[in-house]
Amino acid sequence: MTDTRPLRAAVIGAGRMGMIHGHLLSVYPETEVVAFVDSNTGLREHLASQGLRAPFYPSVEALFSAASPEAVFVCTPTNTHLPVVRACLARPVHLFVEKPLATTRADAEAILRLATEAQVVHAAGYVYAHLPIVQAAHDLLTKGVLGEVLRFTAHAYVSEVFGPKRGWFFQQEQAGGGVVANMASHLLFILGWFFGPIRRVVATTRSHASAIDDSAQALLTFASGVTGLLDTSWSMPGAQMLDYGVTIDGRRGTLVLCRDRILLHLLLPAPGHEAGWSQIHASDLPADTAFDVSPHIGGEAFYRQLHSFVQACRTGTLPFCSLQEACNTQRMIDAIYASAASGVSVEVS
């Protein structure tokens, strides 16, 4: 029998992402926001002015002494994810952690270990992977439409940093890095989801505006043998947040994934696909979203991300965007920084 009670969720961290998750949890029909947590209690009135009036607590301990959420959304600065997760998982509570998972691979793997030992459902906030067009590209690859995948080129650009920055998001210790950790990680997650575990990385990074990496180029080799190049910058004029694309070459043809469409060129026909050019536009895909919280940024992906997590909690299964997959992303992030610092290729075990 299906449980139809709303999933009771608490949002930990009342900054920008905590606010967005709070709004989504309010509008999604199968969830209820039971609490917000932030050490900055001045944010209580800020949330209330937006209609977010759930009880507000100054700490995780205060939350659990007063309420019993079934799930927590961890939206605090990245360097605090591990202690927050450890405090939350003192009791079984399903876990959603905003991206990136941690500032280091060791912390990310510790978070995964805690969640696995607690036997809870877990997911990471790599929201762009939930866009229908990205999922359609994944389906095509999984069906083998391209045949054996050989290589790719990818880019991720944002108009964000054009001078010195002061916020926590731009501090190495708190954010774990710059454009690679905080923006390109969305695309790294998608690449890992498409091609599997990472094996080797050669990379270079450059700081030309802020004190952390503002641009990076990486040669990524996956255990599956797929090899490709990533170019990223958050100092790109006129780039929507996040403007990304991937061109994937296989033995049977080429797939170009853009923000709102897939271009497919097949040298040979594949089941359901003729040889030659075809296009799948986002408008051709089934619509299954009831609310668009952010038309110009994540669009319907935020709603689909929440839907995926809630259904996983209902069924006790791990979603595709689990912390395990997010750890693969974290290994790529760590290896890119390690290679850029050392100037040599980094093998990832």
Next chain:
Amino acid sequence: MSHLILELRPPESQHYASWRDRLETVARYSQPDEVHALCEKAYALGAHTILAVFDDTIREALVAFQRWRDVEVWAVVPNMFAFIRDLTDLGVVGATRARFMRLTPPAMVRTGFRTMFALDGIRRRDLAIGTMLVSDMELAALRGLRVTRLFLHPQVTEIALAAGAPAVFMALAATAQRLGIEAGLVTHNPLRAAAVLGPELRRFAPIIAPCNSKGYKMFPNREECERLFRSDPAHFIAAEVTAGGTLAPEAALAHTRALGLSGAVLDARTVEAAFRAGTAASIGSSDCDGRAA
């Protein structure tokens, strides 16, 4: 007769189909003359209204364009793309202060007077007060431009609709009333807007929402959105009419006309596509708002 509206947005808010598309868009939006030329093309199609999120280039282009043409400007405030960049770096109060410091001295004086009455709200980081304060700053910088309608940026609109918080919409309506102009809504969630605002929805005219024959960006679905549109078609203007460029402009506009909507928003790509396809004349003659091009 329906109304055609050209939409202008800073390039960092756009999706690109290709690298060349990005370069051309960035190049266009870095030069007021290029934006002005786009406005002329849209005017020739019958678009005598501009819906704009402002940056310096767009503002300068529209000030010049209004000297030549009798066009309405509908302002979408605040420019959340720029504000979010500041927000990530400086927080709410810091971002607001940074916006204030970028004003000209006369605009600072005009805005500063109203800020005195909003200090408590700023301290509390009240969404409605903060949003309208930043909007006031943008409007103060638009002196010289004739703005006839005021809209809230969709990033704020959707957040406020999600939580069912009508205060920010009432604040927008009050600001519009003070300026002697009308307030409207731009949203991807018109049904939610109807549910949250109830009878107050009538205060916002028009409501601009996605409408196309593919149901693209129509949330929760095409059927429910069209039912709402049919209940009062003159109250709505169609956005996303070409479903991301997958429908021909004439067919797309015919669909919105068949529903009886009061107008349609065209983006730069649709305007250029109409000229390239040689269909500009048919769009202009069939859909203009009654004035000569």
